[in-house]
Amino acid sequence: MTFAATAHALKAEKVLKNLEADFLIIPTLREISTSCGLSVKLSPDNLDRYFTDLMNNRVAVEGIYQVEKEGKKNRIKKLELS
Secondary structure (H helix, E strand, O other): OEEOOHHHHHHHHHHHHHOOOOEEEEEOOOOOOOOOOEEEEEOHHHHHHHHHHHHHOOOOEEEEEEEEEEOOEEEEEEEOOO
16 A cells, blocks of 8 residues: 555554554555655455545555565556545
8 A cells, every 4th residue: 555645654554553453564666656655565355444444534545556576576456446
């Protein structure tokens, strides 16, 4: 999950901690974005719920991506949630 600004990533961290979500704050992959340097990595199991909770808390999510390793490269697929 990517964000337009670091402040949004930090707010997402706070919301997800309150939900007791299993997540990591990681550097944004350059293949995805060069804007905000932080992203949230989480399991897709509760993705819809977490996305809804972030939207309800006015966290501006820029994009949601599925990343899979292929050798030394990343295969990236942008996901659409509403």
